[in-house]
Amino acid sequence: MHMLRPLAVGIAVAAAAPAFAQAPQFGQPIAPADIAPWDISIGPDGVGLPPGSGTATQGEAIYAAKCQACHGEKGSGKPNDPLVGGMGTLAPDKMPTKTVGSFWPYATTLFDYVRRAMPFQESQSLTSDELYAVSAYILHLNGIVGATDVLDAQSLPKVRMPNRDGFIPFPRNPK
Amino acid sequence: MKRKGKAGSPPGEPAAGNGILSRRIFLEGALAAGAATAGASSAAAQPLAIEPWMKTPGVGFDAYGQPSRFESKVVRAITSPPNPATQGVGTARTPLELLDGIITPSGLHFERSHSGIPNIDPDRHRVVIHGLVKRPLVFTLEALARYPMESRIAFVECAGNSGALNAPKAAPLGMAAIHGLLGCQEWTGVKLSTLLDEAGVDPTARWVIAEGADSAAMSRSIPLAKAMSDTLLCLYQNGERVRPSNGYPVRLLVPGFEGNMNVKWLRRLKLTTGPAMARDETSKYTIVLKDEKSWQFVFPMEVKSVITRPAPGIALRGPGFYEISGLAWSGNGRIKQVDVSADGGKSWAPAALHGPILPAAPVRFRAAWQWNGGPAVLQSRATDDTGMVQPTRAQFAEERGLRGVYHYNAIASWAIDAKGEASNAYA
Numbered sequence: 001m002h003m004l005r006p007l008a009v010g011i012a013v014a015a016a017a018p019a020f021a022q023a024p025q026f027g028q029p030i031a032p033a034d035i036a037p038w039d040i041s042i043g044p045d046g047v048g049l050p051p052g053s054g055t056a057t058q059g060e061a062i063y064a065a066k067c068q069a070c071h072g073e074k075g076s077g078k079p080n081d082p083l084v085g086g087m088g089t090l091a092p093d094k095m096p097t098k099t100v101g102s103f104w105p106y107a108t109t110l111f112d113y114v115r116r117a118m119p120f121q122e123s124q125s126l127t128s129d130e131l132y133a134v135s136a137y138i139l140h141l142n143g144i145v146g147a148t149d150v151l152d153a154q155s156l157p158k159v160r161m162p163n164r165d166g167f168i169p170f171p172r173n174p175k
Numbered sequence: 176m177k178r179k180g181k182a183g184s185p186p187g188e189p190a191a192g193n194g195i196l197s198r199r200i201f202l203e204g205a206l207a208a209g210a211a212t213a214g215a216s217s218a219a220a221q222p223l224a225i226e227p228w229m230k231t232p233g234v235g236f237d238a239y240g241q242p243s244r245f246e247s248k249v250v251r252a253i254t255s256p257p258n259p260a261t262q263g264v265g266t267a268r269t270p271l272e273l274l275d276g277i278i279t280p281s282g283l284h285f286e287r288s289h290s291g292i293p294n295i296d297p298d299r300h301r302v303v304i305h306g307l308v309k310r311p312l313v314f315t316l317e318a319l320a321r322y323p324m325e326s327r328i329a330f331v332e333c334a335g336n337s338g339a340l341n342a343p344k345a346a347p348l349g350m351a352a353i354h355g356l357l358g359c360q361e362w363t364g365v366k367l368s369t370l371l372d373e374a375g376v377d378p379t380a381r382w383v384i385a386e387g388a389d390s391a392a393m394s395r396s397i398p399l400a401k402a403m404s405d406t407l408l409c410l411y412q413n414g415e416r417v418r419p420s421n422g423y424p425v426r427l428l429v430p431g432f433e434g435n436m437n438v439k440w441l442r443r444l445k446l447t448t449g450p451a452m453a454r455d456e457t458s459k460y461t462i463v464l465k466d467e468k469s470w471q472f473v474f475p476m477e478v479k480s481v482i483t484r485p486a487p488g489i490a491l492r493g494p495g496f497y498e499i500s501g502l503a504w505s506g507n508g509r510i511k512q513v514d515v516s517a518d519g520g521k522s523w524a525p526a527a528l529h530g531p532i533l534p535a536a537p538v539r540f541r542a543a544w545q546w547n548g549g550p551a552v553l554q555s556r557a558t559d560d561t562g563m564v565q566p567t568r569a570q571f572a573e574e575r576g577l578r579g580v581y582h583y584n585a586i587a588s589w590a591i592d593a594k595g596e597a598s599n600a601y602a
Contacts, residue, residue: 025373026321027304027312035305035313040392041384041445044452070258079258090467096578098458106452113454116392117290120261123390167461167471174401174475174507 040124042112046157049111053152054133056140062130063137066119075099075141084141090166101142105167107159111135132156187543190524193517193551195499196543201527249273251283252351263291266333267420268355272486275500277359277537278328281413284358286420287333289455290391293440297424300388302408306446309375316424320410322365327407327430328536330359330504332476334433334460334581340568341577345599349487353599354587357481357502359537360421362428363411367444368403376403380446384453385427388442395436396450397429401474405430408441431506431535432474433582435460462579470575475506478565479584480513480540480557491595494548499526504537505559512558513540519552519588519602520567526555551591552602568601 032039042048063075075083086097096103100110115131117123126134136151145151145159190197242249251267258264267286269279279285286292297316305311333356339348371383376399383402386394397406407428409417417423422439429436435455450456450472462470480503485491503513509532514523526540540555557565566574571585590600 023369023372024322026318027310027314027370027373028318030303030305030311030313032305032311035303035311038303038443039305039445041386041394041447041451043447043449045449070261080261090463090469092466096463098463100458104458106457109452109454109457112451116394117390117454120264120290123290123392166467166469167457168468170462170470170473172475172477173472 040112040116042108042115044106044108044157046108046153049108049153049156050128051153052128052132053150054129054131054136055150056133056136056145056147058129059133059135059137059140062126062134066126067134070120075138083138087142087162090163099142100138101144101162103163103166105161105164107135107139107144107156107161110138111156189545191516191518192522193549194545194547195515195517195522195524196545198525198527198542200543201541249283251285252349252355263288266335266356268351269358270351271354271357271481271483271502272350272489274483275539277502277539278413279358279360281360281415281418281421284331284360284412284418284421285333285356287335287356287434288389288420288439289393290389292419293389294419295388295424295440300424300442302425302441302444304370304374304444304446306384306444307377307380307448308371308446309377310373312370312374314370316410319365319408319425322369324363324410325366325407326361326363326411327405327428328359328361328531328533329428329430330357330476330506330535330537331428331434331437332357332479332504332506334435334473334476336434337479337481337583337587338580340583340585340587340599340601341580343577345601347487348599350481350483354481356434357504357537359504360412361414362407362409363414364407364409364425364428367406367408367427370408371403371444371446376446379448382447382450384443384445384447384451385436385438385441386443386445387422387438387440389440393435393438393455394451394453395438395456396447396453396472397427397432397436398474399446401429401432402444431476433460433476436474460581462575462581464579465576470579473582476504476582477507477584478505478510478557478559478561478563479503480510480555480565481587482515482553482555482589485553485589485591485595485597487589487597487599489597491546491591491597493595494546497544497546499542499544499553499555501526501540501555502537503528503540503555503557504535505557505561505563506535507563508560509534510538510557511560513538514556514558515540515542515544516554516556517544517551520554520556520586523556546591546595548593550593552600553589553591553597554586554602556586 070080086102336356426439482501526542589597
């Protein structure tokens with residue numbers, strides 16, 4: 001009958017000490033200001049965009065210095081992904097060329113991705129002004145913003161991407 | 176088309192066309208006399224030799240065991256990056272045709288990385304939970320290791336696995352190149368729900384944005400319901416700490432969901448009302464359909480199977496008995512049945528399934544085959560316990576076209592030629 005003994009002890013301890021039922025808690029509280037260096041998420045509504053601004057004209061030199069070696073002249077691609085073109089290739093029976101211009105639904109994603117992951121060898125090295133400017137340049141190469149349009153935390157989320165309405169939910173996700 | 180084979184035929188008896196035999200050979204361990212004779216080798220064996228290792232002691236112990244030097248070809252296939260300056264972008268693919276069972280050796284588990292493998296000091300690594308929570312919290316590895324843990328055997332499959340089969344013509348590719356973005360481990364770690372409960376989830380939260388500590392800060396949005404059900408923060412993989420290429424020191428397991436969501440090198444979880452619309456859930460890992468629309472947030476890896484042997488590079492040695500072996504899995508549940516065909520899907524017979532049969536875990540299936548030396552097209556077709564059946568390539572293409580790249584799960588074919596060589600084929 002010794003199998004019953006641990007159960008009996010368990011009940012006794014639980015009854016005597018309410019803390020027994022408490023889940024372990026080993027997380028340390030942290031203040032939002034101390035999370036800020038890591039909090040690089042930008043929502044499609046623009047929440048999280050930093051202060052600063054830039055134009056395509058300003059971004060051209062940054063692109064040439066920091067991006068062109070991998071993404072080609074004016075975003076044409078090679079050796080890495082093209083950033084420009086492919087408009088119309090989502091049409092039925094064509095092979096899609098998915099670029100920022102032809103496929104990406106949100107301009108905020110461009111800023112977010114460039115900030116978190118680019119330039120490849122030194123991510124998170126561009127200033128906010130440089131990020132707005134180089135984002136503006138890539139959008140301008142795709143004919144989405146003008147050469148002197150100012151992109152900042154207010155205007156970037158308002159940029160209307162050509163494939164903004166191109167996505168539908170997968171019908172068989174678990175409920 | 177004949178849908179059901181004769182599961183009840185005696186061992187060694189034909190169960191489907193072109194030599195598929197009853198699976199009862201695996202259940203009862205015996206061949207009928209006729210089949211056994213056909214499978215036997217006629218040449219007499221050489222006298223047994225006394226080998227050097229039988230007469231002199233072997234080497235001493237290894238601190239960390241390694242495979243035999245004769246197994247040096249059992250390695251992952253690494254595709255060279257399109258740009259030498261961007262090493263570590265791309266994949267290392269598992270040689271499934273050289274493995275058996277369901278557990279992938281840790282060092283052969285596939286890898287898909289976006290900015291190389293970070294060199295993370297576990298003492299300096301942190302995981303932070305913030306956003307729509309009552310108390311933002313930060314965890315050290317030491318703290319995470321103190322929580323009650325849970326283990327489960329589960330597959331991780333890259334959404335791009337088998338994507339080569341979208342191509343209009345069957346390319347002369349091998350097992351790893353086509354299907355090698357699949358692995359299965361025993362994962363051990365802390366339930367994400369435990370940590371989210373500790374932080375106190377705000378009732379308005381619907382999504383968790385998970386982010387890695389690699390220099391691409393790879394991030395994905397996960398529905399809160401999934402995060403609260405069975406998502407794990409894994410510290411261990413097959414009993415040892417997670418390998419660097421698989422997310423050391425802590426990575427997510429989001430069981431059954433596309434590989435990219437199982438964020439490696441996890442550093443941050445932010446609770447939000449909506450998804451981040453991150454690069455890897457908009458420009459990548461979305462599926463362009465037949466019209467101009469694309470499916471977005473395609474979570475489960477749906478029911479699928481592949482024959483891992485025979486496979487390209489493993490030639491059959493003349494007509495006779497062969498085991499057809501493979502893996503079947505579903506992100507939506509357990510595998511219920513696997514059927515095999517040797518005549519390109521004209522006739523099928525059920526394969527033997529080897530347990531354990533677990534949700535979101537591969538099952539090893541085996542079928543007996545008497546190859547007559549003629550042309551054959553080997554296929555497997557899995558059914559899961561939700562009733563979903565692996566589609567034919569034609570059915571798959573009919574639903575979504577062949578422009579989607581990701582989540583290819585149609586029935587795959589190996590064509591066997593007169594020399595016994597297997598090759599990728601569409602049938």
